[in-house]
Amino acid sequence: MMASMASASLDGDCSVQWQEQVRTAISQRQLLALRGGGTKQFLGRGVEGMTLDTRAHRGILRYDPTELIITARAGTPLTDIEAALAERGQMLACEPPHFGAQATFGGMVAAGIAGPRRPWVGSVRDFVLGCRLIDGHARHLRFGGEVMKNVAGYDVARLMAGSFGCLGVLTEISMKVLPVAACRLTLRLELDAAMALRQLTSWASQPLPITGACHDGQALYLRLEGGNGSVESSAKRLGGLVADDSFWLALREQQLPFFTDSQSLWRLSLPPATPLLNLPGTQLLDWGGAQRWLRSEADADTLRRVVSEAGGHATLWRAGTHSGISTFHPLASPVLALHQRLKAQLDPAGVFNPGRMYSDF
Amino acid sequence: MNLLYDERFDGALPEIDKHGLLADLQRLLPSVAILHTNEDLRPYECDGLSAYRTVPLLVVLPDTIDQVQALLRYCHERRVPVVARGAGTGLSGGALPLAKGILLSLARFNRILEVNPQACIARVQPGVRNLAISEAAAPHGLYYAPDPSSQIACSIGGNVAENAGGVHCLKYGLTVHNVLSVEIITIEGERMTLGSRALDSAGLDLLALFVGSEGLLGIVVEVTVKLLPKPEVAKVLLASFTDVRDAGRAVGAIIGAGVIPGGLEMMDNLAIRAAEDFIHAGYPVDAAAILLCELDGSPDDVAADSKRVREVMQQCGATEVRVARDENERRQFWAGRKAAFPAVGRISPDYYCMDGTIPKRALPQVLEQIEVWSREFGLRVANVFHAGDGNLHPLILFDANQPGELDRAEQFGGKILELCVAVGGSITGEHGVGREKINQMCAQFCEDELTVFRAVKAAFDARGLLNPGKNIPTLARCAEFGAMHVHHGNLPHPELERF
Numbered sequence: 001m002m003a004s005m006a007s008a009s010l011d012g013d014c015s016v017q018w019q020e021q022v023r024t025a026i027s028q029r030q031l032l033a034l035r036g037g038g039t040k041q042f043l044g045r046g047v048e049g050m051t052l053d054t055r056a057h058r059g060i061l062r063y064d065p066t067e068l069i070i071t072a073r074a075g076t077p078l079t080d081i082e083a084a085l086a087e088r089g090q091m092l093a094c095e096p097p098h099f100g101a102q103a104t105f106g107g108m109v110a111a112g113i114a115g116p117r118r119p120w121v122g123s124v125r126d127f128v129l130g131c132r133l134i135d136g137h138a139r140h141l142r143f144g145g146e147v148m149k150n151v152a153g154y155d156v157a158r159l160m161a162g163s164f165g166c167l168g169v170l171t172e173i174s175m176k177v178l179p180v181a182a183c184r185l186t187l188r189l190e191l192d193a194a195m196a197l198r199q200l201t202s203w204a205s206q207p208l209p210i211t212g213a214c215h216d217g218q219a220l221y222l223r224l225e226g227g228n229g230s231v232e233s234s235a236k237r238l239g240g241l242v243a244d245d246s247f248w249l250a251l252r253e254q255q256l257p258f259f260t261d262s263q264s265l266w267r268l269s270l271p272p273a274t275p276l277l278n279l280p281g282t283q284l285l286d287w288g289g290a291q292r293w294l295r296s297e298a299d300a301d302t303l304r305r306v307v308s309e310a311g312g313h314a315t316l317w318r319a320g321t322h323s324g325i326s327t328f329h330p331l332a333s334p335v336l337a338l339h340q341r342l343k344a345q346l347d348p349a350g351v352f353n354p355g356r357m358y359s360d361f
Numbered sequence: 362m363n364l365l366y367d368e369r370f371d372g373a374l375p376e377i378d379k380h381g382l383l384a385d386l387q388r389l390l391p392s393v394a395i396l397h398t399n400e401d402l403r404p405y406e407c408d409g410l411s412a413y414r415t416v417p418l419l420v421v422l423p424d425t426i427d428q429v430q431a432l433l434r435y436c437h438e439r440r441v442p443v444v445a446r447g448a449g450t451g452l453s454g455g456a457l458p459l460a461k462g463i464l465l466s467l468a469r470f471n472r473i474l475e476v477n478p479q480a481c482i483a484r485v486q487p488g489v490r491n492l493a494i495s496e497a498a499a500p501h502g503l504y505y506a507p508d509p510s511s512q513i514a515c516s517i518g519g520n521v522a523e524n525a526g527g528v529h530c531l532k533y534g535l536t537v538h539n540v541l542s543v544e545i546i547t548i549e550g551e552r553m554t555l556g557s558r559a560l561d562s563a564g565l566d567l568l569a570l571f572v573g574s575e576g577l578l579g580i581v582v583e584v585t586v587k588l589l590p591k592p593e594v595a596k597v598l599l600a601s602f603t604d605v606r607d608a609g610r611a612v613g614a615i616i617g618a619g620v621i622p623g624g625l626e627m628m629d630n631l632a633i634r635a636a637e638d639f640i641h642a643g644y645p646v647d648a649a650a651i652l653l654c655e656l657d658g659s660p661d662d663v664a665a666d667s668k669r670v671r672e673v674m675q676q677c678g679a680t681e682v683r684v685a686r687d688e689n690e691r692r693q694f695w696a697g698r699k700a701a702f703p704a705v706g707r708i709s710p711d712y713y714c715m716d717g718t719i720p721k722r723a724l725p726q727v728l729e730q731i732e733v734w735s736r737e738f739g740l741r742v743a744n745v746f747h748a749g750d751g752n753l754h755p756l757i758l759f760d761a762n763q764p765g766e767l768d769r770a771e772q773f774g775g776k777i778l779e780l781c782v783a784v785g786g787s788i789t790g791e792h793g794v795g796r797e798k799i800n801q802m803c804a805q806f807c808e809d810e811l812t813v814f815r816a817v818k819a820a821f822d823a824r825g826l827l828n829p830g831k832n833i834p835t836l837a838r839c840a841e842f843g844a845m846h847v848h849h850g851n852l853p854h855p856e857l858e859r860f
Contacts, residue, residue: 066613148750149790158569179619229661271558273479329563345816
């Protein structure tokens with residue numbers, strides 16, 4: 001209730017004001033710390049600088065369910081977006097986590113984090129169609145658009161997904177949305193993690209309506225979404241017991257018991273079909289095994305080496321006893337150099353969230 | 362209008378001594394990898410945009426990554442422009458050679474390196490044909506989803522460069538949604554991996570930036586793609602309409618009803634008749650428009666969706682809705698659509714294919730305007746659309762042997778693209794900018810936005826040696842040819858030199 005009242009009183013276009021703020025920052029060599037609701041602030045390095053809070057710039061600008069596209073200002077609360085879509089039977093199919101009531105649309109894109117549906121339906125960047133942003137010369141520009149297909153110029157809009165505000169200030173974003181499936185069912189199968197991974201691998205090459213697969217250390221949870229027919233027939237085939245759908249929200253928001261612990265929390269992103277990795281600590285498997293959460297105080301370099309050798313990367317999601325460790329997996333040197341050149345080209349004064357992702361840019 | 366590289370508007374290119382270059386490359390590469398006689402160079406003078414041709418200085422056909430690296434290092438050092446080419450099927454002139462540059466063909470990189478049915482991925486060299494990937498995956502019940510109509514010939518490297526689409530994009534996405542990683546060689550000869558076999562990678566999403574960059578940012582030497590399980594069944598509905606606008610409304614209504622078809626295509630009367638004459642697909646030749654709607658998935662879901670879609674189509678005024686009785690008829694229905702371009706080729710000596718995208722709600726307005734211009738320019742238009750995602754392919758019919766007709770067709774096409782931009786769409790949905798739409802880029806993007814594109818380019822290729830003149834226009838070109846408004850007789854950009 002409070003949030004929606006605030007929304008009404010704060011509604012407005014702040015882009016001109018921000019352009020001025022960015023212009024000043026550039027000329028006075030100030031650093032800007034971009035933030036939305038601050039719900040993903042814990043990820044990445046802290047930024048020293050003048051705060052540019054995007055939440056005042058809010059509102060859904062265009063939403064036409066038959067176009068499957070929503071366009072909203074970056075500061076719009078994520079809950080407002082989801083409510084508007086739900087009213088028309090649609091959703092942000094990448095199922096982004098909120099991590100708090102203050103989560104914004106822009107912050108969701110800047111962090112680029114997708115939820116349990118990711119492997120089967122797509123990532124945040126997969127659904128980004130266009131954006132407006134204030135660039136490193138304080139210009140308010142538009143990239144991509146409000147159409148499904150658009151290959152004119154470089155895809156700067158998708159580049160913004162997961163860029164943690166290091167390349168510019170997002171002011172508006174257009175995203176593709178999808179209809180909510182007619183039918184949904186959650187199953188719980190009593191399997192150990194290794195067996196679950198083997199099963200998931202064999203199911204992956206079959207046309208099953210799976211849109212969630214998580215092993216929480218005890219059992220395998222599967223979510224089926226589709227028409228009544230496919231969900232019912234697949235449920236019969238897959239076996240297990242019907243479980244509560246609320247599992248997926250708790251998983252997405254990291255509210256399962258697994259996540260309530262003070263140990264370091266690692267996110268491991270691994271190629272599909274990677275067997276169970278032998279790492280010290282406790283694991284929870286999401287994304288059918290392609291995203292694994294590890295609670296562990298193991299040595300960061302060793303852990304990252306094991307994950308790299310398996311073809312993946314490891315993010316230090318929440319540091320327990322670890323300190324001075326880069327949040328994000330170190331980049332190969334030519335790729336890091338390319339990041340630095342890109343940052344220097346797009347934000348020559350280096351004002352936007354410097355060092356947020358890596359200390360080197 | 363002549364769209365060949367013009368140093369006055371596209372930037373000066375270094376003068377290169379062909380004999381010296383040839384001698385140097387012969388030291389770097391095996392002699393079979395270099396073509397230099399006029400007779401050998403001629404087949405490479407154009408891609409699918411065959412109205413424009415330029416014989417390149419040399420053609421190089423390496424077959425190892427080391428050779429590509431050696432070549433690019435040399436070109437970087439000596440400032441030799443490089444145009445990459447896959448199968449040469451592109452429709453926007455993205456692989457149109459430069460008279461002062463090397464054409465780098467990736468045709469010899471034609472091996473499928475790995476098909477992994479457990480991880481549902483395939484790792485292939487860039488010269489592998491799109492359809493060959495699906496064929497290699499088929500024994501495992503898997504396929505590669507993007508299916509541009511040139512899929513029997515086009516290569517995956519070219520698909521990455523163009524972010525190729527196809528008729529199933531609305532449901533299964535474009536190339537960018539189906540590629541997991543690419544190995545690239547930069548103009549400096551450095552090898553790097555963008556993306557990974559995992560579903561995401563550390564750092565910025567450079568893979569998303571790279572896909573669709575039209576050979577301007579790097580050379581792809583390996584691609585890892587995602588494979589999908591084949592849907593159990595696919596069913597096609599063919600609906601006839603007496604008014605194109607009704608067909609347009611039906612498209613929105615189907616999607617509004619919560620159905621995402623595997624494919625949703627529209628053809629207008631001229632396209633229907635041309636296709637029917639050619640393929641005998643059983644199309645209703647009196648219809649103003651037809652919709653082809655493919656639904657795929659599990660048998661139960663497809664049955665439920667097709668019932669729903671049929672109702673929606675009838676509510677929107679369809680005079681007839683037919684469901685393909687069997688696989689044969691389904692193929693027949695699609696054959697007409699897939700042969701629409703060559704079918705139009707039979708009723709006109711030449712045609713010019715546009716590729717604009719629009720919000721679906723603008724469809725009636727855009728179609729009416731195209732019809733008005735068709736009369737004004739005295740040129741017929743056959744309309745074929747990927748209706749589900751608002752991607753138009755108006756085919757402008759003309760005869761290049763009639764003086765002035767190509768010019769008129771290009772002017773007409775340019776107006777259509779500018780209209781697409783004006784209604785909130787894009788000048789290209791899947792064919793790319795290449796050389797063909799270089800001037801219309803000035804209508805879609807403002808000068809500052811183009812400057813950002815140039816900054817991206819500079820981060821990858823500071824000397825501007827990879828595919829110069831394509832994709833991103835110079836300010837000088839926009840000032841000269843761009844669709845900018847001239848107020849009170851003042852030319853835009855008075856600060857720029859005029860040639």
